[in-house]
Amino acid sequence: MxxxxxxxxxxxxxxxxxxxxxxxxxxxxxxxxxxxxxxxxxxxxxxxxxxxxxxxxxxxxxxxxxxxxxxxxxxxxxxxxxxxxxxxxxxxxxxxxxxxxxxxxxxxxxxxxxISFKDNVRKYAMHAGQTAAENQEELDEDIAVTQSQTNFTCPLTQVEMVNPVKNKKCNHYYDREAILEMIKARHKNKKKFRCPKVGCGNTDVQESDLELDLVMKRMIQNHKRQTGKT
Structure with missing residues (x-):
């Protein structure tokens, strides 16, 4: 050996x-x-x-x-x-x-x-309960959809995220493929990558800062089904 x-x-x-x-x-x-x-x-x-x-x-x-x-x-x-x-x-x-x-x-x-498993189950249970309450109260659908679209939009691509990742430092979301591509491109030129969210002071986003948010991903998938998107 x-x-x-x-x-x-x-x-x-x-x-x-x-x-x-x-x-x-x-x-x-x-x-x-x-x-x-x-x-x-x-x-x-x-x-x-x-x-x-x-x-x-x-x-x-x-x-x-x-x-x-x-x-x-x-x-x-x-x-x-x-x-x-x-x-x-x-x-x-x-x-x-x-x-x-x-x-x-x-x-x-x-x-x-x-830890993520437990947090996700707890957060999604709360979200599911809130959604049921909103449906029961018949909140204005257009407002709900507009709000969801805003929450689900990647600040890099300006379209609805597919695989949302959360930045553990500043708590902002991006689409995984887009953010990783940008980080790689900036690091290749030996430069730091700033969080693209307007007004964020995080000037050095690292791949290790990102974590897949399964709750957000499922919410986006549900939103697509509800609005008839594919």
């Missing part, structure tokens, strides 16, 4: 975390669908989905612990004689076991996607 092959394997393993996060987003989206159709009444189904997202959190943490174990153990044998590599597997296994023994449920609960 060579160190180069170890690093290649780690790189492949790290790429799996992107798939895990995508899976967690799918679980959150299913939960929002249940809330939309049944409200918070189907608590058993929501509980099972929460258990699923916690399992994803644990798997993500296992990968992090394994990568950390490999990095630390390979660093110790990097300048050692080749025969030291013979014991690398056992060293990594032992260190990984130690790290995982210290992982608690509270730590898994702090995963950003787990």
């Amino acid at each position: 060579s160190l180069s092959s170890v690093q290649s394997t780690l790189s492949t393993l790290k790429s799996c975390q992107t798939d895990i996060e995508a899976c967690m987003d799918m679980v959150s989206d299913v939960a929002l669908g249940i809330v939309e159709a049944q409200g918070m009444d189907n608590s058993q189904a929501l509980k099972k989905l929460e258990e699923m997202i916690m399992e994803c959190s644990r798997l993500d943490r296992e990968i992090n612990c394994f990568v950390e174990s490999v990095d630390e153990m390979t660093a110790q044998v990097r300048n050692e004689p080749p025969e030291a590599m013979v014991h690398l597997r056992n060293s990594v296994k032992e260190h990984f076991t130690e790290l995982m023994a210290g992982v608690t449920d509270a730590e898994l609960q702090r995963h950003s996607k787990v």
Whole structure:
């Protein structure tokens, strides 16, 4: 076993975390669908989905612990004689076991996607309740539509967003593809990208500041269905 092959394997393993996060987003989206159709009444189904997202959190943490174990153990044998590599597997296994023994449920609960899952369910339940109340009171439809169109418009494309992302720093929304393209273009020219929302003082938008907002995405999809858009 060579160190180069170890690093290649780690790189492949790290790429799996992107798939895990995508899976967690799918679980959150299913939960929002249940809330939309049944409200918070189907608590058993929501509980099972929460258990699923916690399992994803644990798997993500296992990968992090394994990568950390490999990095630390390979660093110790990097300048050692080749025969030291013979014991690398056992060293990594032992260190990984130690790290995982210290992982608690509270730590898994702090995963950003787990926090997002709970927040999304709570926010969408509130939104669904407000929407039902508005329908019951028969609020002026034109005002509601106009307001929705304004809220759902990307400040970059000036059209309704498809995959809305929220900036954690300034709380403004953009369409994911548009904002990432602009950030990439500005960074390529070694320049910062300013939030395009009029009046915003955020002068340095980073990709790491952005998070997919599944609640907003579902609201946009519902708005399209209600207005007959495709």
